[in-house]
Amino acid sequence: MTTRRWLTVLLLTMTAIVLLGGGAGAAALRHTAGVSNHLADRIAPARTAVGQLDSGLLAQAAAVRGHVVTADPRFLDSYRQGVEGERTTMSRLRVLLADEPEALGDLERARRLADRWRAEFAERLIASRQAGATPQELAPLVTGDAQTFAAVRAELTGLVGRLDGIRDAGRDDLDAARALRDLTFVAILAALLVCGIVGSVLVRTRVLRPLDRLGASVRQVAGGDFRHRLRPDGPADIARLTSDVETMRRAVVEAWERSQHDRDALEQQADELRRSNEDLEQFAYVASHDLQEPLRKVASFCQMLERRYADQLDDRARQYIGFAVDGASRMQELINDLLTFSRIGRVYGDEREVDLAEVFAQAEANLSRAVEESGATIDRDPLPTVRGEPTLLTMLWQNLLGNAVKFRSPDRAPRIRVTVTDTAQGWSFAVEDNGIGIDPRYAEKIFVIFQRLHPRGAYPGTGIGLAVCKKVVEYHGGTLSLDEAYRDGTRFVFTLPRVPAAVVPGQPGQPAEESAAGV
The missing domain is CATH 1.20.5 (Single alpha-helices involved in coiled-coils or other helix-helix interfaces)
Structure with missing residues (x-):
């Protein structure tokens, strides 16, 4: 059984006890009230009425004798009033003693004897006196009614005794009903008390103890076990x-x-990552020293060879020497670009509050010659202050602006527009130009290191600029993408947060060693 069912059974049991006890108590109260009302409303008034009948009969007898002695008609009025009062009291007694047949029998016998006394004696005495008989002549008749009148009074006395017996029995019954009522309510209280005790024991043994054991076990598990x-x-x-x-x-x-x-x-x-970073550091050292030294020797000796034996070389030989020098130079440039890419987030780590307007101005200054030669115009919105690495942010602006100048349209001067939008996530920047544009099919390819969309001789560079930009933006916790819907040139959109993003290994904004390890 569930706790709810235990409690439901207990509550139903207590409810049944209350209902049964209440019914028994109500029955006891009704019985007590009935007995009390019977004594107060019927027996006691009936006994008083019987006394009034006895007094009325005595008054009738006295009025008859007074009339016989004095012939005063006022005694007759008293007599008649006594008779009417007797009849009224008799009617009232019949109602009061309706549920007492034996007492009604006594009352009827007393009524018949009273009627007999009035018919045989009282009415004859009154008639004889009114006919002119003297008191002395009527003395024998007055003396003769004493026996009948005594019988009437004896019957009324017996009725009073019967009513006293009924009253005494009713009082005993009332006492018993009250005792039963008290016992019923005591039993109800005792039953409720027992139910409360049983319920408390059940709750303690069946609910609280299991809960205590469960709580102790949970605390033990929470403590480390x-x-x-x-x-x-x-x-x-x-x-x-x-x-x-x-x-x-x-x-x-x-x-x-x-x-x-x-x-x-x-x-x-x-x-493993630490070991990889150590290998990368070793590679960076080798790339910056050991690998470039042979390249410099190849280029320099090829150039020396061309100068010393210039008169002995034909055009084909000079062309081959030019290819070798160009290859060595491009190899050095690729190595330098690769080193630059690997150092992002690893070498540059001086993060602080950076005014983007200042780093933007530095990037413009670095590109001043290219901007001047191309006739480019650069417009920008006011730039905010963010937290970041100044050198990397300068590199970001320089690559984006340099690409806009480099890949310009041949029939118009470059126009570059930089816009800033304040969003709920941070700052959103857009760099748009009116250059040759980028096919949306290459929206992802352009951010891959050393990926080029044009022949090597068409535009200078190694194809690492946008890869550097993407890595710089992601290092600062933002995103960089190509606006594929823009058709009037090229439009790059990138974001920077107002506060530094959480540094999570393998995610944008990762530490220097992990960024370098992913190159």
Whole structure:
């Protein structure tokens, strides 16, 4: 059973006890009220009415004797009023004693005796006195009614005794009903108390203890004992909760073991990366010294050969020597460009607040001769301040502006426009020109190192400029792309964040050694 079902059963049991006890208590209260109302509303008024009947009969008898003695008609009025009062009281007693047949029988016998007394004695005495009989003549008749009148009063006395007996029995019944009522309510309270105690024990043993054990196990696991197993216990829902927590523990343990394995693999990769960086450093040293020295010798000796034996060489030989010198020079240029590309993020690391207007001006100054010869015009929006490496940002502007000047249209002067947009992600820059443009098919190829879209003799350079730009932008946590929808020349769009991006190995903005390792 679940905790909810345990509590539901307990609440239903307490509700049933309250309802049953309430019904029994209500029945006891109704019985008590009925007995009390019967005594107060019927028996007590009936007993008072019987006393009034007895007093009324005595008043009737006194009025008859007074009339016999004095012949005063006022006694007759008293007599008649007594008779009417007796009848009214009789009617009232019949209503009050409707559920007491024995008392009604006594009342009817008393009524018949009273009617007999009035018919045989009272009415005869009154008639005889009104006919002129003297009190002395009527004395025997007055004396003769005493026996009948005493019988009437004896019957009324018996009725009073019966009513007293009914009253005493009703009081005993009332006491018993009150005792039953009190016992019922005490039993209800005792049952509720027992249910409360049982419920408390059940909650403690079936709910709280399993929860305490579950909490202790969870704390033990949270403390680092991931191998500690949680065993289901208690009601079904708590057992299910324990099973769910155990499943979660197993998933966490499996994830932790996987993370341990991944961490070991990552540490191994880091070691390999360090070794690769060391090899790259060695390569950079060799490329900057050992590789360029033979190239310089080849170029210089070829030139010396051409000067010393100029009169002995034909045009074909001079052409071959020119090819050799040009090849050595291009090899040196490629090596220098490759070194420049590999140093991005590895050698240049002086990050600080950089005013882009200043580095842009430096790039313009570096390109001043090419700009002047081409007649190019450069317009720009006000440039913001970002956090970055000044040399790399200068290199970025210089390559983008230099490409715009280099790949200009032959029939018009270059016009370069630099725009800046403040976005929710950071700063967005656009460099557009009116040059020869780039086919959208090569939108990705142009950023690959040493990739060229034109023959070597058409335009100078090694094809590394845009690859350098992309690496500089990604080092600063931004992106660089070609606007393929732009048709009036070339338009490059790149972004720079307002704050440094998080440095994650293998992602844009990676550390120097990892950037160099990926060359």
